[in-house]
Amino acid sequence: MSEMTIGFIGTGVMGKSMAKHIMNNGYSLVVYNRTKEKAEELIDAGAHWASTPKEAAEKSDIIMTIVGFPADVEALYFGSEGIIANAKKGSVLVDMTTSKPALAEKIALQAGEKGVYALDAPVSGGDVGAREAKLAIMAGGEAAAFETVYPVFSAIGETIERLGPAGAGQHTKMANQIAIASTMMGTAEALAYTKRAGLSQDEVLSVIETGAAGSFSLSQLGRRMINGDYAPGFYIKHFIKDMAIAIESAEELGMDTPGLNQAKKLYDQLAERGFENSGTQAIYTYYTDET
Structure with missing residues (x-):
């Protein structure tokens, strides 16, 4: 079992299946979702509930997010209560939302200033790919951060590639x-x-x-x-x-x-x-x- 704790934010149609595969591969999982009921199945299976994104960031070595819109991503990552401000030094932030390349670059820049790594890693494959752990994962960011997260990506994806620096995944x-x-x-x-x-x-x-x-x-x-x-x-x-x-x-x-x-x-x-x-x-x- 890996000693890393994975924070997972966004347990919707795809996120719930992705989080379940990560947990089933031996990782300790901390979950947060705006509607707690959508995370109940994961909590019942052994995931730990975080009451805020801040708490999820504080407790995790890798924080993965998959939410709806760029505005949701901005709300999660920035500000005094956001993920970047509260992530542990050396941790890796992984936004898997399909979002703006410029926003991915902004997240990476601010994360780097805090001593935190960031990857943009949107996925393709829909609900079927998420359920079957066969997603295509397209990542942008530093190679070292990608290598750190690669074993976690392997729990949810089949085609996993780093395409370049921050923004390349988007x-x-x-x-x-x-x-x-x-x-x-x-x-x-x-x-x-x-x-x-x-x-x-x-x-x-x-x-x-x-x-x-x-x-x-x-x-x-x-x-x-x-x-x-x-x-x-x-x-x-x-x-x-x-x-x-x-x-x-x-x-x-x-x-x-x-x-x-x-x-x-x-x-x-x-x-x-x-x-x-x-x-x-x-x-x-x-x-x-x-x-």
Whole structure:
């Protein structure tokens, strides 16, 4: 059993599974979530409850966070009651939220001034990847900090890479989200087309997922689409946030992203129709006129 104590903040759809895998790999776990009820399963399994992020930081050697929005990240990390101010010297802060590259750089800078390391390490794989400990983890930050946290990453991920300095993980996640945005449109359009043509969606999906069109979106989320399952593995409201960050980041790089812009437009319309808390596969309803 590792002697390191891991603080884990954010026990939502993905975070709870991630925290459970970490604990099952022998680490002592301290958890905090704004809604304690969402952490009860972990507490019952042996995790220690922290009443504040400050307490979690004070008790942990590695503090991992996965929350909703950049504003949530800022609230957690900065200020006299925040993680940076209260983390132990030499500890490692790991933000796994999909957030702004510039914010990751700011966290790393302020953490370094306090004698604390910081990694930005967003993930991809959704609820399935979290449950099966097969997430892709894309990290930015100092190599030494990455090596320290790598065994913990191995408890929750299958593809684990350090892409460069602070912010590199978030830039990589933006590339991931840009790719997914157009893929989700294509998946929904293909399945709607199949239905309109009078074909079996299951049969067509089983064929085309084995060829050049194959993707996680098609095989995993495509099946949820045709089954009318819009439960969130990844919330539309969070995907809209990610796309907004990606558009902003691309503009800062002097780049136009027409596919991404169109996808965000469609998802904004879905949110206006009340689907903001549905999974991203609910984009299928745009093509089938479901309400």
